[in-house]
Amino acid sequence: MEDHGIFKGDTLIVDRSINPEKTSIVVVVIDGELTVRHFSDINSEEAAVWGVVRGSTRDFL
Amino acid sequence: MTIYALVDCNNFYVSCERVFNPKLEGRPVIILSSNDGCAIARSSEAKEYGVKMAQPLYQFTDIVEKYDIQVLSGNFHLYTDMSNRVMQVLADMAPTAQQYSIDECFLDITGLPDNLDEYGQTIQAKVKQWTGIPVGIGIAKTKTLAKAANRIAKVSKKTGGVLNLVGSQWQEKALEKTEVGDVWGIGKQFAKKLHRNGVKTAFDLTNQPDGWIRKEMGVGGLKTVRELRGEDCIGFESVPQPKQTTLVSRSFGKTITELDDLINAVTVFATAAAADIRKANLVSSAVSVFMETNRFSNEPQYAPSQSIELSPARNNTKHIVRAAIQGVKEAYREGFKFKKAGVMLLDLVDADTAPLSLFDQHDPKDDKLIEAFDQIIRRQGAGSINFGVTGQPSAWHSASAYQSPRYTTEWGAIPVVKT
Numbered sequence: 001m002e003d004h005g006i007f008k009g010d011t012l013i014v015d016r017s018i019n020p021e022k023t024s025i026v027v028v029v030i031d032g033e034l035t036v037r038h039f040s041d042i043n044s045e046e047a048a049v050w051g052v053v054r055g056s057t058r059d060f061l
Numbered sequence: 062m063t064i065y066a067l068v069d070c071n072n073f074y075v076s077c078e079r080v081f082n083p084k085l086e087g088r089p090v091i092i093l094s095s096n097d098g099c100a101i102a103r104s105s106e107a108k109e110y111g112v113k114m115a116q117p118l119y120q121f122t123d124i125v126e127k128y129d130i131q132v133l134s135g136n137f138h139l140y141t142d143m144s145n146r147v148m149q150v151l152a153d154m155a156p157t158a159q160q161y162s163i164d165e166c167f168l169d170i171t172g173l174p175d176n177l178d179e180y181g182q183t184i185q186a187k188v189k190q191w192t193g194i195p196v197g198i199g200i201a202k203t204k205t206l207a208k209a210a211n212r213i214a215k216v217s218k219k220t221g222g223v224l225n226l227v228g229s230q231w232q233e234k235a236l237e238k239t240e241v242g243d244v245w246g247i248g249k250q251f252a253k254k255l256h257r258n259g260v261k262t263a264f265d266l267t268n269q270p271d272g273w274i275r276k277e278m279g280v281g282g283l284k285t286v287r288e289l290r291g292e293d294c295i296g297f298e299s300v301p302q303p304k305q306t307t308l309v310s311r312s313f314g315k316t317i318t319e320l321d322d323l324i325n326a327v328t329v330f331a332t333a334a335a336a337d338i339r340k341a342n343l344v345s346s347a348v349s350v351f352m353e354t355n356r357f358s359n360e361p362q363y364a365p366s367q368s369i370e371l372s373p374a375r376n377n378t379k380h381i382v383r384a385a386i387q388g389v390k391e392a393y394r395e396g397f398k399f400k401k402a403g404v405m406l407l408d409l410v411d412a413d414t415a416p417l418s419l420f421d422q423h424d425p426k427d428d429k430l431i432e433a434f435d436q437i438i439r440r441q442g443a444g445s446i447n448f449g450v451t452g453q454p455s456a457w458h459s460a461s462a463y464q465s466p467r468y469t470t471e472w473g474a475i476p477v478v479k480t
Contacts, residue, residue, distance in 0.1 A: 001480045006480075008480070011475070012478065016190060016191050016192070016193065017190065017191045027478055029083040032082075032083045032084035032086065033083070033084070033478075034081075034083065034477075034478040034479065035478055035479040035480070036478045036479070036480055050083075
């Protein structure tokens with residue numbers, strides 16, 4: 001996810017009320033686990049969209 | 062004519078858990094009451110294995126092991142927050158929304174959409190997408206019919222979870238399918254009596270003469286029957302009465318005998334009760350404290366209560382806790398094993414219109430302190446900050462051995478996603 005500017009320890013702001021677009025970063029359920037993915041990378045048969053990532057915050061300390 | 066939609070969350074507590082722990086999807090899940098005493102919610106899979114509502118845990122531990130049922134302690138912080146989310150979404154979808162319980166809400170959808178079935182499906186899809194909670198919806202011309210429709214919508218796969226009885230041939234069918242004991246407002250005892258009289262379904266009931274119903278079931282019963290016939294009798298009651306009292310009580314994980322432990326417990330209850338009324342902008346003019354020994358044991362019994370007046374009326378934790386502790390000290394007697402205690406705040410009135418006292422020594426520092434206190438709790442979660450006397454709650458704290466994190470109300474508990 002680092003290619004998309006998301007690093008370990010970041011806090012994601014997830015919006016369930018919007019529908020994903022091709023360019024969206026999304027939280028999906030894969031094998032029962034919440035997982036962050038680029039929407040174009042997911043296989044819709046094995047992953048259900050849980051919410052769309054609106055942004056993220058990062059602590060420097 | 063008003064058109065009602067009753068929106069009811071499916072297996073609400075279980076559904077809340079599944080939103081943040083999707084592994085539970087499709088698995089049998091049981092939620093336990095506080096103290097991990099008995100089942101208060103069951104997923105449909107768990108129902109199939111024969112776990113009954115309110116059944117004590119020890120009676121089904123073998124089933125839990127045999128079928129690998131996931132057992133969870135009730136996480137009421139999570140359920141309350143998720144309930145608020147569902148209610149907020151619903152409030153946006155109809156001019157009037159009236160919450161009926163933690164997981165049910167009546168909507169007034171009169172004149173909204175041309176196609177009621179479609180609108181029901183829209184509501185269902187939106188709640189599911191926005192909150193993750195699946196709901197069933199019953200649509201009808203009265204609340205009682207909407208309840209009945211909802212019931213059928215939930216069990217009948219054909220409906221897809223939405224059943225509209227308005228202007229359809231289904232209304233009579235629905236009544237035929239509804240067992241009379243399942244009608245909203247008909248009690249178990251009365252259902253038995255109706256059965257003895259050959260009235261088995263809601264449809265049978267609608268065919269009884271009014272005089273007989275009034276005689277047997279009273280005016281309230283007649284209202285129910287008229288509602289089943291499609292006559293709107295209940296409606297959206299005008300503004301609900303603001304609450305007059307608030308109660309926080311709990312059974313202890315183990316019995317306690319020491320005054321210090323009781324003070325400790327009651328302080329926590331008083332703190333919660335005070336926060337509760339502050340949120341509603343109410344003040345209380347009396348604090349009542351009670352404690353009980355275990356009624357079902359052979360030990361000596363003692364169940365005192367003590368009220369302490371607050372003048373002027375207050376909602377500051379400091380004052381409420383002080384009064385509660387005074388109450389405990391006055392009511393406490395040595396030599397009893399207490400199983401339960403609670404704090405009730407009485408005579409609640411709006412904080413802005415509460416009578417002031419000439420002799421009120423109002424300290425603005427108190428307001429600032431409690432503001433900061435509330436803010437810390439909002440950010441860090443209940444229990445993150447306490448009044449000094451609360452100390453360690455270990456002596457009385459209830460067992461909740463299998464509780465999930467407070468995903469939505471505690472910053473440190475928000476879900477972690479994989480990459």
